Each structure stands twice: as structure tokens, then as C-alpha cells.
Amino acid sequence: MDIRRFVRQLLAYYSAQSGDCGPCAPGPSAGGTSGTAWNDGNGGFSDVTLGVTVTAGASSMSESDVASTTVVLAGAGTAGIEAQFGEHFIGTNGRLYTRAWANGFGRSYSISALTKLAGGYTFLAGTFFDLQSLQDGDITNGQFYTNLALGALSLTSSSFAIGSLNALMINNVYPGGFQGYYEDFFLDPNNALIITGGYDGLR
Amino acid sequence: MEPLKSVKYGAVYDRLMRQNALIRWAHIVLGILAAVCYESQNSPSHYAFWRSTGWAMIAILAVPIWPYAVSCVAVWRRTTTDWMRPWIFCFGLLTITILICLWYLNDASRRSGLIANLTITMFQSAAYYYLAQWTFEDSFDNS
Numbered sequence: 001m002d003i004r005r006f007v008r009q010l011l012a013y014y015s016a017q018s019g020d021c022g023p024c025a026p027g028p029s030a031g032g033t034s035g036t037a038w039n040d041g042n043g044g045f046s047d048v049t050l051g052v053t054v055t056a057g058a059s060s061m062s063e064s065d066v067a068s069t070t071v072v073l074a075g076a077g078t079a080g081i082e083a084q085f086g087e088h089f090i091g092t093n094g095r096l097y098t099r100a101w102a103n104g105f106g107r108s109y110s111i112s113a114l115t116k117l118a119g120g121y122t123f124l125a126g127t128f129f130d131l132q133s134l135q136d137g138d139i140t141n142g143q144f145y146t147n148l149a150l151g152a153l154s155l156t157s158s159s160f161a162i163g164s165l166n167a168l169m170i171n172n173v174y175p176g177g178f179q180g181y182y183e184d185f186f187l188d189p190n191n192a193l194i195i196t197g198g199y200d201g202l203r
Numbered sequence: 204m205e206p207l208k209s210v211k212y213g214a215v216y217d218r219l220m221r222q223n224a225l226i227r228w229a230h231i232v233l234g235i236l237a238a239v240c241y242e243s244q245n246s247p248s249h250y251a252f253w254r255s256t257g258w259a260m261i262a263i264l265a266v267p268i269w270p271y272a273v274s275c276v277a278v279w280r281r282t283t284t285d286w287m288r289p290w291i292f293c294f295g296l297l298t299i300t301i302l303i304c305l306w307y308l309n310d311a312s313r314r315s316g317l318i319a320n321l322t323i324t325m326f327q328s329a330a331y332y333y334l335a336q337w338t339f340e341d342s343f344d345n346s
Contacts, residue, residue: 069258083276087343162276163328166269167321169262178318185316 068129068147072168075122075154079161082115086158090114119161123151143177219282222289226278229293233300234271240304241267241320244313263317267307270324274331281339292338296331303327 088111089102102108130147133139139147150168154161171177242264265272274296283289303323306312312320336343 080276084280159273159277159332163269163273163325163332166262166265167325169265170259170317170321173258173262175259181317 068126068133069169069172071122071126071129072165072172075119075126075151075161076165078115078118078122079154079158079165082112082119082158083162086112086115115158119155119158123155126151140176140179142179143171146171146177215284219284223282226289226293227275229296230271230275230278233296234268237267237271237300237303237307238264240307244307266317266321266324267303270327270331273328274335277332277335278339281335281342283339283341285338285341288338292334295334299327299330 085096088096088098089108090096090111091102091108096111097108102110127148130139130144134141134144147168150164150171153164154168170181174181176183278292306323307320
């Protein structure tokens, strides 16, 4: 895949999303519902097949949401590096060594120590962006504290970090977090996965 | 090195490579199986609204395969000279997958919702991870 082309498409997609919803043609009509979704004139789409009206067509993520999600992904990458290469050492020549060979080629640094440091900074940065989101009203208190708890758990081990990543992502990006999901679920279990609160941010 | 010794080392190397391939493929196949069972119980209508919250959709879709991803991270680059433990690991992986698929196919799973399924998959991840640690304990360099 041409990575530059992919990045260009990605940037074009996000710039279209953050605009005034000009190109909001009935795009989200996949999944056997083709041709049934249309712009209802209020920034939303009606879908007669599904019997629901949802607001779709613009990004639900504010800048701080994007920042905190990016930080979560960075933390996941750090945890992945620790899980795969944590027992190795990196030399000043950039090569990886096992523990037994680590100090024979000049100075070397433990990958595990470096990833722990990076993980700590990632946690601080993520908490900072979450605080911003909280102040902006983009996330709820429940979302903030759940993120904080999962982040703190992730600091203890790379396997916890990878294991809890999915829960962290759902809490981070589902409108209203777990609490928001439960509200949707108790309202209508079948439609809880059709995310209707995407544009309001806070429900 | 004596020729006989090198043949022996070569055979061990081949065995470890086969073992690694078996374990990697077991994760991929069983992960797909679990994902199919899980997704078959959900209405696909929500796919129509990817555009609004794609990240949430990806995270929700990843729920059934996440334990396999966690286990893969633990075992991807590991082998063990033990004969029995890799088979016990594969047997454990298969047994837990069958149980979890039965749960996904049960109506109680759908009625319990995402959070209950997520909690179960987190316990599943922990089970796979500790099983992997036990299986490959001779390949961890913690000295």
C-alpha cells in the first residue's frame, strides 16, 4: 500500500468531517441498507429500514478526544514493544542484545526501562488530555475515572496494558463511555450498538 | 561441531519452528471462530453508521478477538523445548474457545450486553496469558 496516498486520503477524510458537513451525502448506507438513509435536514439521517433516526455524518470526536485516543494508541504501542522486546537491551549502535550480551558492546539500555518511562509519560499525557476533555464537557466524570483506573492498572504491567486496552478504547470513544452504553442498552438492547449520541458528546 | 550433534540441533530447531507455527495458527483460527460466533449474535444494522463513531465500532468489534491478541503478544516470539506444555496450551486454548463460543451463541450473552461480554473476555485474556507464561516459562529471560 502506498502509505503517502493513505495518509493523504486520511487527512482529506478528517478535513471533510470537521467541515460544515457540506459533503454529507447519504454515505453511511452499507450493511444491506443501501439507498434507505438520507439527510433529514437537521444534520441527521433517517433510515426507514432500521426504523431509527440517527445523527451521522460528522465526527463525534473533539480535538482533545482525538489527542487522548492517540495517546491511548501510543501507550498500546509502548506496551507492545515492552511485551515483545522488554527482555532485550538496545546498544548505542541501535542493535538489540540479550541480557547476556548487553554490556559487551559499549553502553546499552534496557528496552524495558525505556518503555516503562515512555508508558509513564503516556499515562500523564493521557490524563492531561482527559482532564481537558472533562473541563470541555466532552467526557463524563465516570469516563474520566474509568480511564484513570485502567491507565493506572496499565502502568503495572505491559500485559495488563494490552489486556485492558480494548475496554479503555470503548470507554474513551463510546459517547458517554460505559455509562452511556448502559443507558443505550437499557433503553433498547438491540440498538445499543447504533451510536446515536455521537454529536452531542455528553449525554 | 560434530556432524551428529549438528543434525540433532537442526532437528530441535525444526521442531521449535513447527511448534511456533502451530501455536500462531491456533490463535488465528480460534480467534476467527470466536469472532464469527460473537458477531452472528449481533444485529449487523449498526455497521451502517460506522462513519459517525468508527473508533467505537472497531473497539466493540475487537471484543471477541482481544483475548487472542493478548495471548499472541505473549507467545508470538516464544518456543519451549518442553514436549507436553505446548500441547496442553493448545488444548486449553481450544477448550476455552469452545466454552466461550457456547456462551456467545447462548441468548444470555446477547441479553447481558457488551459490558458483561467484555468482562468475560478480560478473564479469558488473563487465563490465556497465565497459561502462556506457564507454557513458555523456560524462554523468559528474567535473570
